[in-house]
Amino acid sequence: MTYLPHTEEDISEMLQVIGASSLDELFSGVPEDCRMAGGLKLPGPVTEWELNDMMAALAKTMAVAPEYKVFLGAGSYHHYIPATISYLLGRSEFSTSYTPYQPEISQGTLQAVFEYQTFVSLLLGMDVANASLYDGASALAEGLLMAARVNGLKKVALSSLIHPSYRQVVRTYLQPAGFEIIELPHTPEGRTELAGLKSLEGLGAVAVQSPNFVGCMEDLAAAADLAHSTGALLVASFTEPLAFGLYRSPGSLGADICCGEGQSFGIAQSYGGPGLGMFACLKRYVRSMPGRLVGRTEDRDGKPGFVLTLATREQHIRREKATSNICTNSGLCAVTAAMYMASLGGSGLRELARLNYDKSEYLKNELRKAGFGIPFSAPTFNEFVVELPAGSQAVYHRLLDRKMVAGLPLCSFYPGMDDRYLLCVTETRTKMDMDELVSRLKADYPVA
């Protein structure tokens, strides 16, 4: 095996130095009754040639572009990844290094993460961002745990228009710790119903996602005012950070903690992971923050450099009193996102965001013109819900046969949404793709 460099000669020389007669004898510290009986029953070993064929066969079964036209978003977005990103990520000095605990030989990772922290703070309109968490879902759970650390209140209100999986993850994280979770209903125009907040007492945090799961922009300023008036923090969640290239940032609207998914920024969809948990907050809460932070400093000669800092919050020092149990995060994905944001720049980000918006508005408009329902009236970014006439499941499957994935059926997520579909249009969908989708739908519903 090419990864194992030892020759038989090496092994016998080394055993001699150790004073052992065989490789098996090295395991004398493992009691007999703990030994595995028989060998491992695994396939292989396969050659690299065989592996290529096996993996290609598996990959071939997956419905991906350009063969398939996929109008799916819902927390994972198909954006174009420029060649520079994959090329730069191929620098194995980034990918094969460990967490930068030895700063003298990790300045590349440290500066890249420091810049990532800056990008994220600017994007979300916040003061401080951490070096990443796992994904948007666990970032939201951590955001709520953090809010409870800040104000000591274990009661949280979650918008029902937060990604359903995110809400499930929040429950997994919060329930054993004795949290009370209240779900806020939604309005007919596709926004969170905030009116109930006023009557809630002892609320520690209000969590709202914008753009929300049905694609609509929330009224974060109103949510912030209401949350603050009850003494709660506003935790703003998101799944599509590109929206802040067009719309006002959650921080500028009064959010205290912003957390969400950064996959859109140059990270391959990879069937859902790895993603990137983006996490930012106001500076006054930094000591309650989960995750790693990179800070700027100087070396002995006065040269600028970077180190991991405020580490006393973390598990390796504070153990059971740490602000989170997280250790390995999504470091390389954070660097990827920074490369992507650097490549776009401020002007490019704005233009790309606008393009996503305009394309999605185009499809929305065409569907409306064709007589299909657009049930939610609140402004959207690159996702929106369409309501098809009854019997839509059969139509959806016919489109699958034609290699079109016409969005996400919402029937399994919300009651009463049997014929509603969440459609996503990024810059990777062409006008031609959209026209084809509309004409196929029209063909399937001749009377619509």
Place this chain on the structure above:
Amino acid sequence: MKEFAGSSGLVLNEPLLFDRGKRGRCGMSLPRRDVDHFPVDEELEGRGPDFPDLAETEVVRHYTRLSTWNFGVDTGMYPLGSCTMKYNPKTNEKQAALAGFAGAHPLLPEELSQGALKMMFELERFLAEITGMDAVSLQPAAGAQGELAGMLVFHAYHGSKGRRRSKIIVPDTAHGTNPASAALCGFSPVKVGSNDRGVLSVEAVAAAMDEDTAGIMVTNPNTLGFFEENIRGIVDIVHAKGGLVYADGANMNAVLGMVSMGDIGIDVLHLNLHKTFSTPHGGGGPGAGPLCVRKHLEPFLPTPRIVEEGGSYRLASDFPLSIGKLHAFHGNVGIMIRAYSYILSLGPELKRVSQLAVLNANYLKEKLKTILHLAYDRPCMHECVFSDKLQAPLKISTLDMVKRLIDYGFHPPTIYFPLVVPGAIMIEPTETECKEELDLFVEAFREIVKEAGENPELLHNAPWRPKVRRLDETSAARNPRLTCAGVINGERKS
């Protein structure tokens, strides 16, 4: 004298991205606009973030220069104890980048994602076979999330028996993630010390175990590099009081094909695909931390689970006792593909991985123990722990020695951990280092120890060769500067 890898050369400076660029540049090609502009809600519209505009060449040069200031496994030996910094096979990267995987949406209908589901289902079976456990969930995104999942299983299991338990036993050699994960589930950790052989004794666990204790978290082999030889007795004690046994699989690289964790009575175990199964650490992630359980705990695993029926695969969520979801989608699939490729590439030869990892560690232990103080002089598994005891009279610390190691071209070992060995130097060479490299590492330490006597300032001020020297961590923490230009509320202030 041998020639070491450490050398000097031209190191280029590179400013912060935010000190570069010019308005109007763009480093990325955008698609041609094929639709009209639509009006945007004026109240919601913003100005967009104040990012610098950079040309493609600026971006490429920036990150290429940054990369040269980093040290990775591909650069040189990286003997970080308990981190298993083995070589990351390149073919794994190629497989994960296949368009069918990399471009796949996680919510594709099941009939259009059979390849990924099959890969995940088979990886679960492989990991079950390797650990001797019965069922696996691939969802946890890293080791610590795997631990959390394990603790949630403990919590749910006791809950299903109608009881609440408030404590958990954690050895003093455990990683900090263990108590931190347990605390998230409301368990307060009870520390148990190791004996003079560096392992847990049955008596110590018996004294701590009671009916208010949910169970024990054991890292096996432990962070001193020893197999917990009393594990069967410990398992019996914990089970007798109704508790469960959790194994932190951070050090599984020592016992692949040698120990069946299921057979020795472990109830729950997490693995680190980014340690044992060769996926790259990425400068701090992403990793993956699959959770493995025995049959009686399978109903508690995270959902969705992957189910096979007549050769086709689907995601099933109908498990009422499940702890729930931990990840927005199915976990870090990109990492799973790499681990799957690795396991297929080695097959049953994985056992040899552990044999050679243990061979390398014992070889280093024998060679280095004449130079450094060995904390426990007995055969080790995949790692060995030394200390600075012999150098302390010279006022030379562990930190001084390992910083000097950088000048010789090696990444330092894990230091000052485990806490039970003052001034610990914890070395895990892994199986992918060849004998010549290990010999060179020993020679470097020999030189350093010599320098400690002859020229201690060389060590106190090391390293000399990297781009920067020792950094002022105190001022970094006293006056945190966490963004490039003093960002306040999303605005650049300078």
Place this chain on the structure above:
Amino acid sequence: MKESSELVTPGDLRYTRDHEWARVEGDVIRIGVTDYAQDQLGDIVFVEVPKMGRKYAKGEECGALESVKAVAEVFMPVGGEIIAVNSALEGSPGLVNSAPYTDGWIAEVKPEDLSEMEGLMTPDAYLEMLRGLKE
């Protein structure tokens, strides 16, 4: 780190096993951490001071000192209400290193029971304990 002979232990203070000191100033008790504690911890980068107005029991955790890579909890030498905290530590946590008994004080307590002072160690007893630790 300092040898035991280099450690300062002012005579007018009383000490705890956890390395806090207490000084009676009229009907108030001023508290802080000892020279030994700051020396062990190294450069202190952050001080979490007790909460103003809160009552703590003797021995209760009331704050923490952080260095770059360690955290040490501060425990109440005597029970009582916090009536003042040293706000200078917010901007200059290093005062605990440079002047642990003077400018680096941590809080002032209105004691519940002044006789709790008598349970604390004298400078000699504390030094004796430190010599034991240093061996």
